[in-house]
Amino acid sequence: MTAPxxxxxxxxxRFGAVEAARAxxxxxxxxxxxxxxxxxxxxxxxxIGLTAGSLRPDAGSVLLGGEDVTxxxxxxxxxxxxxxxxxxxxxxxxxxxxxxALLGAVGRSGQVMRLFRSALCDRxxxxxxxxxxxxxGLVEEADRRTADLSHGQRRxxxxxxxxxxxxxxxxxxxxxxxxxxxxxxxLTGFLDRLREEAPxxxxxxxxxxxxxxxxxxxxxxxxxxxxxxxxxxxxxxxxVRIAYLGD
Ligand code: ADP
Ligand code: MG
Numbered sequence: 001m002t003a004p005x006x007x008x009x010x011x012x013x014r015f016g017a018v019e020a021a022r023a024x025x026x027x028x029x030x031x032x033x034x035x036x037x038x039x040x041x042x043x044x045x046x047x048i049g050l051t052a053g054s055l056r057p058d059a060g061s062v063l064l065g066g067e068d069v070t071x072x073x074x075x076x077x078x079x080x081x082x083x084x085x086x087x088x089x090x091x092x093x094x095x096x097x098x099x100x101a102l103l104g105a106v107g108r109s110g111q112v113m114r115l116f117r118s119a120l121c122d123r124x125x126x127x128x129x130x131x132x133x134x135x136x137g138l139v140e141e142a143d144r145r146t147a148d149l150s151h152g153q154r155r156x157x158x159x160x161x162x163x164x165x166x167x168x169x170x171x172x173x174x175x176x177x178x179x180x181x182x183x184x185x186x187l188t189g190f191l192d193r194l195r196e197e198a199p200x201x202x203x204x205x206x207x208x209x210x211x212x213x214x215x216x217x218x219x220x221x222x223x224x225x226x227x228x229x230x231x232x233x234x235x236x237x238x239x240v241r242i243a244y245l246g247d
Contacts, residue, residue: 003066004029005169005199006082011050011060013223020046022223023060028169033191033200035210038220039243044203047220048173051201052084053077065168083167083198085158085175093147097138097157100146101129104161125164132163136190152183159187170200176209188213211235219243 004027013021020043028034036044049055051062053074061070062077069077078084091100102125133139136156141149149157155175162170175191176184188209191200195215204210210217211231218228221243227234234240 002030007063009061011057013057019223028199028201032215033195035202035214035217042220043223048171081168083162083165084171085162091146098142101160104164132160136160152179167198169198173203176206
Protein backbone atom coordinates (compact mmCIF):
# COMPACT_ATOMS: atom_id res chain seq x y z
CA MET A 1 0.00 0.00 0.00
CA THR A 2 1.29 3.50 -0.79
CA ALA A 3 2.12 5.70 2.18
CA PRO A 4 -0.70 8.01 3.27
CA UNK A 5 -0.35 11.74 2.63
CA UNK A 6 -2.13 12.66 5.86
CA UNK A 7 -2.47 10.53 8.97
CA UNK A 8 -4.53 11.34 12.03
CA UNK A 9 -3.54 9.26 15.03
CA UNK A 10 -5.76 9.14 18.07
CA UNK A 11 -6.90 12.76 17.89
CA UNK A 12 -9.03 13.89 20.81
CA UNK A 13 -10.51 17.25 21.67
CA ARG A 14 -13.00 18.37 24.31
CA PHE A 15 -15.02 21.54 24.55
CA GLY A 16 -16.10 21.56 28.19
CA ALA A 17 -18.24 18.47 28.62
CA VAL A 18 -18.46 17.80 24.88
CA GLU A 19 -16.04 15.27 23.44
CA ALA A 20 -15.93 16.66 19.91
CA ALA A 21 -13.20 14.24 18.82
CA ARG A 22 -12.59 10.92 20.54
CA ALA A 23 -9.35 9.16 19.58
CA UNK A 24 -9.94 9.61 15.87
CA UNK A 25 -7.59 7.68 13.62
CA UNK A 26 -7.82 7.89 9.85
CA UNK A 27 -5.67 8.45 6.83
CA UNK A 28 -5.80 10.16 3.46
CA UNK A 29 -4.09 8.26 0.65
CA UNK A 30 -2.67 9.53 -2.63
CA UNK A 31 -5.32 10.14 -5.28
CA UNK A 32 -8.34 9.56 -3.07
CA UNK A 33 -11.35 11.48 -1.90
CA UNK A 34 -12.01 10.46 1.69
CA UNK A 35 -15.38 11.77 2.77
CA UNK A 36 -16.29 12.51 6.36
CA UNK A 37 -20.00 12.34 7.09
CA UNK A 38 -22.10 12.43 10.23
CA UNK A 39 -24.98 14.32 11.82
CA UNK A 40 -24.76 17.96 12.85
CA UNK A 41 -22.49 18.34 15.84
CA UNK A 42 -20.76 15.00 15.18
CA UNK A 43 -17.35 16.69 15.15
CA UNK A 44 -16.60 17.01 11.44
CA UNK A 45 -15.49 20.65 11.50
CA UNK A 46 -13.56 19.98 14.70
CA UNK A 47 -11.63 17.24 12.95
CA ILE A 48 -10.87 19.49 9.97
CA GLY A 49 -9.65 22.17 12.41
CA LEU A 50 -7.48 19.67 14.29
CA THR A 51 -6.00 18.49 10.99
CA ALA A 52 -5.42 21.98 9.62
CA GLY A 53 -3.93 23.21 12.89
CA SER A 54 -6.49 25.91 13.71
CA LEU A 55 -7.50 23.76 16.70
CA ARG A 56 -5.13 22.10 19.16
CA PRO A 57 -5.76 18.48 20.13
CA ASP A 58 -5.85 17.34 23.77
CA ALA A 59 -4.19 14.15 22.58
CA GLY A 60 -3.04 12.52 19.37
CA SER A 61 -0.99 13.56 16.39
CA VAL A 62 -1.19 14.70 12.77
CA LEU A 63 1.30 13.50 10.18
CA LEU A 64 1.82 15.04 6.76
CA GLY A 65 3.88 12.98 4.33
CA GLY A 66 5.10 10.96 7.32
CA GLU A 67 6.27 14.07 9.19
CA ASP A 68 4.72 14.90 12.56
CA VAL A 69 3.23 18.40 12.18
CA THR A 70 1.19 18.41 15.39
CA UNK A 71 3.26 21.21 16.89
CA UNK A 72 2.80 23.47 13.88
CA UNK A 73 -0.02 26.01 13.76
CA UNK A 74 -2.33 26.46 10.77
CA UNK A 75 0.09 28.71 8.87
CA UNK A 76 2.95 26.28 9.45
CA UNK A 77 0.85 23.39 8.19
CA UNK A 78 -0.34 25.38 5.16
CA UNK A 79 3.27 26.03 4.28
CA UNK A 80 3.94 22.31 4.49
CA UNK A 81 1.16 21.77 1.96
CA UNK A 82 -2.18 21.44 3.74
CA UNK A 83 -4.79 23.44 1.83
CA UNK A 84 -8.24 23.99 3.31
CA UNK A 85 -11.61 25.56 2.75
CA UNK A 86 -13.87 26.68 5.58
CA UNK A 87 -17.49 25.92 6.42
CA UNK A 88 -17.85 29.57 7.32
CA UNK A 89 -16.19 31.76 4.73
CA UNK A 90 -12.72 33.10 5.42
CA UNK A 91 -12.70 35.46 2.44
CA UNK A 92 -11.88 39.15 2.77
CA UNK A 93 -15.08 40.68 1.45
CA UNK A 94 -13.65 44.12 0.66
CA UNK A 95 -10.89 42.70 -1.54
CA UNK A 96 -11.40 41.75 -5.16
CA UNK A 97 -11.71 38.16 -6.25
CA UNK A 98 -8.16 38.19 -7.63
CA UNK A 99 -6.79 39.72 -4.43
CA UNK A 100 -8.35 36.95 -2.36
CA ALA A 101 -6.85 34.35 -4.66
CA LEU A 102 -3.49 36.12 -4.34
CA LEU A 103 -3.73 36.02 -0.56
CA GLY A 104 -3.87 32.25 -0.89
CA ALA A 105 -0.76 32.25 -3.07
CA VAL A 106 1.10 34.56 -0.71
CA GLY A 107 0.06 32.38 2.23
CA ARG A 108 2.54 29.84 0.91
CA SER A 109 5.38 32.07 1.94
CA GLY A 110 3.97 32.45 5.44
CA GLN A 111 4.49 36.20 5.70
CA VAL A 112 1.04 37.06 4.58
CA MET A 113 0.46 40.72 5.21
CA ARG A 114 4.00 41.95 4.72
CA LEU A 115 4.25 40.31 1.36
CA PHE A 116 0.77 41.11 0.20
CA ARG A 117 1.56 44.46 -1.39
CA SER A 118 4.53 43.19 -3.34
CA ALA A 119 2.55 40.10 -4.30
CA LEU A 120 0.07 42.29 -6.13
CA CYS A 121 2.96 43.17 -8.45
CA ASP A 122 4.46 39.70 -8.53
CA ARG A 123 3.73 38.25 -11.94
CA UNK A 124 4.27 34.63 -11.00
CA UNK A 125 1.91 34.79 -8.06
CA UNK A 126 -0.62 36.73 -10.09
CA UNK A 127 -0.46 34.07 -12.80
CA UNK A 128 -0.92 31.35 -10.20
CA UNK A 129 -3.91 33.16 -8.73
CA UNK A 130 -5.46 33.74 -12.17
CA UNK A 131 -4.89 30.12 -13.12
CA UNK A 132 -6.73 29.03 -9.98
CA UNK A 133 -9.64 31.37 -10.78
CA UNK A 134 -9.71 30.02 -14.32
CA UNK A 135 -9.97 26.47 -13.04
CA UNK A 136 -12.99 27.16 -10.86
CA GLY A 137 -14.64 29.29 -13.55
CA LEU A 138 -14.20 32.66 -11.84
CA VAL A 139 -11.55 34.35 -13.98
CA GLU A 140 -14.09 36.71 -15.49
CA GLU A 141 -14.97 37.93 -12.00
CA ALA A 142 -11.31 38.59 -11.08
CA ASP A 143 -11.72 42.35 -10.61
CA ARG A 144 -15.08 42.30 -8.85
CA ARG A 145 -15.40 42.98 -5.16
CA THR A 146 -15.73 39.67 -3.32
CA ALA A 147 -18.73 40.98 -1.40
CA ASP A 148 -20.58 41.33 -4.71
CA LEU A 149 -20.23 37.66 -5.64
CA SER A 150 -23.10 35.24 -5.22
CA HIS A 151 -22.90 32.80 -2.34
CA GLY A 152 -22.06 29.99 -4.75
CA GLN A 153 -19.29 32.00 -6.39
CA ARG A 154 -17.75 32.67 -2.99
CA ARG A 155 -17.68 28.93 -2.29
CA UNK A 156 -15.79 28.45 -5.55
CA UNK A 157 -13.41 31.27 -4.64
CA UNK A 158 -12.63 29.44 -1.37
CA UNK A 159 -11.58 26.47 -3.44
CA UNK A 160 -9.47 28.71 -5.70
CA UNK A 161 -7.70 30.19 -2.66
CA UNK A 162 -6.81 26.67 -1.51
CA UNK A 163 -5.63 25.81 -5.04
CA UNK A 164 -3.14 28.66 -5.14
CA UNK A 165 -1.27 26.97 -2.30
CA UNK A 166 -0.63 24.03 -4.63
CA UNK A 167 -1.20 21.78 -1.63
CA UNK A 168 -0.22 18.16 -1.10
CA UNK A 169 -3.62 17.53 0.45
CA UNK A 170 -6.95 19.36 0.60
CA UNK A 171 -9.24 19.69 3.60
CA UNK A 172 -12.70 20.86 2.56
CA UNK A 173 -15.52 21.62 4.96
CA UNK A 174 -18.85 21.48 3.11
CA UNK A 175 -17.69 23.10 -0.12
CA UNK A 176 -21.05 22.41 -1.83
CA UNK A 177 -23.16 24.14 0.83
CA UNK A 178 -25.55 26.57 -0.82
CA UNK A 179 -24.30 25.90 -4.33
CA UNK A 180 -27.54 24.62 -5.82
CA UNK A 181 -27.86 21.59 -8.07
CA UNK A 182 -25.90 22.91 -11.04
CA UNK A 183 -23.10 24.39 -8.89
CA UNK A 184 -22.81 21.17 -6.88
CA UNK A 185 -22.59 19.13 -10.04
CA UNK A 186 -19.82 21.32 -11.44
CA LEU A 187 -17.83 21.33 -8.21
CA THR A 188 -18.25 17.56 -7.88
CA GLY A 189 -16.80 17.12 -11.38
CA PHE A 190 -13.95 19.45 -10.48
CA LEU A 191 -13.09 17.61 -7.23
CA ASP A 192 -13.25 14.35 -9.13
CA ARG A 193 -10.32 15.56 -11.28
CA LEU A 194 -8.56 17.47 -8.50
CA ARG A 195 -7.91 14.28 -6.49
CA GLU A 196 -5.26 13.30 -9.05
CA GLU A 197 -3.20 16.32 -7.94
CA ALA A 198 -3.76 16.00 -4.23
CA PRO A 199 -6.10 13.84 -2.14
CA UNK A 200 -9.12 15.45 -0.52
CA UNK A 201 -10.56 15.03 2.96
CA UNK A 202 -14.11 16.10 2.23
CA UNK A 203 -16.81 16.99 4.73
CA UNK A 204 -20.06 17.04 2.84
CA UNK A 205 -23.77 16.95 3.57
CA UNK A 206 -24.79 16.23 0.00
CA UNK A 207 -25.00 12.44 0.17
CA UNK A 208 -25.50 12.03 -3.58
CA UNK A 209 -22.22 13.86 -4.15
CA UNK A 210 -20.45 11.86 -1.43
CA UNK A 211 -21.63 8.48 -2.65
CA UNK A 212 -20.79 9.46 -6.23
CA UNK A 213 -17.18 10.58 -5.76
CA UNK A 214 -15.76 9.34 -2.47
CA UNK A 215 -13.28 6.47 -2.64
CA UNK A 216 -13.76 5.91 1.07
CA UNK A 217 -16.19 7.29 3.60
CA UNK A 218 -15.75 7.64 7.35
CA UNK A 219 -18.79 8.13 9.53
CA UNK A 220 -18.47 10.28 12.64
CA UNK A 221 -20.93 10.07 15.49
CA UNK A 222 -20.43 11.95 18.77
CA UNK A 223 -16.78 12.55 17.95
CA UNK A 224 -16.05 8.93 17.16
CA UNK A 225 -15.54 7.13 13.87
CA UNK A 226 -18.09 4.36 13.78
CA UNK A 227 -17.29 3.05 10.29
CA UNK A 228 -14.86 3.54 7.41
CA UNK A 229 -15.27 1.94 4.02
CA UNK A 230 -16.40 2.27 0.43
CA UNK A 231 -19.80 3.72 -0.42
CA UNK A 232 -21.13 0.15 -0.65
CA UNK A 233 -19.71 -0.79 2.77
CA UNK A 234 -21.19 2.31 4.33
CA UNK A 235 -24.62 1.87 2.77
CA UNK A 236 -24.77 -1.67 4.13
CA UNK A 237 -23.34 -0.98 7.60
CA UNK A 238 -26.12 -1.48 10.16
CA UNK A 239 -24.57 0.91 12.73
CA VAL A 240 -24.42 3.63 10.11
CA ARG A 241 -27.99 3.07 9.05
CA ILE A 242 -29.15 3.44 12.62
CA ALA A 243 -26.90 6.34 13.59
CA TYR A 244 -27.05 8.38 10.48
CA LEU A 245 -29.02 7.27 7.49
CA GLY A 246 -32.07 7.13 9.71
CA ASP A 247 -33.43 3.60 9.44
P1 ADP B 1 -20.02 19.26 12.86
O1 ADP B 1 -19.08 20.01 11.99
O2 ADP B 1 -19.98 17.77 12.64
O3 ADP B 1 -21.44 19.76 12.77
P2 ADP B 1 -18.54 20.45 15.07
O4 ADP B 1 -17.18 19.90 14.94
O5 ADP B 1 -18.79 21.82 14.60
O6 ADP B 1 -19.59 19.44 14.39
O7 ADP B 1 -18.99 20.36 16.59
C1 ADP B 1 -18.82 19.17 17.37
C2 ADP B 1 -19.26 19.44 18.79
O8 ADP B 1 -18.34 20.31 19.42
C3 ADP B 1 -20.62 20.13 18.90
O9 ADP B 1 -21.27 19.65 20.03
C4 ADP B 1 -20.25 21.59 19.06
O10 ADP B 1 -21.24 22.28 19.75
C5 ADP B 1 -18.96 21.50 19.84
N1 ADP B 1 -18.04 22.61 19.54
C6 ADP B 1 -17.40 22.81 18.35
N2 ADP B 1 -16.62 23.90 18.42
C7 ADP B 1 -16.76 24.41 19.67
C8 ADP B 1 -16.18 25.53 20.36
N3 ADP B 1 -15.31 26.34 19.78
N4 ADP B 1 -16.58 25.73 21.63
C9 ADP B 1 -17.46 24.91 22.24
N5 ADP B 1 -18.02 23.83 21.65
C10 ADP B 1 -17.67 23.57 20.38
MG1 MG C 1 -19.34 21.51 10.61
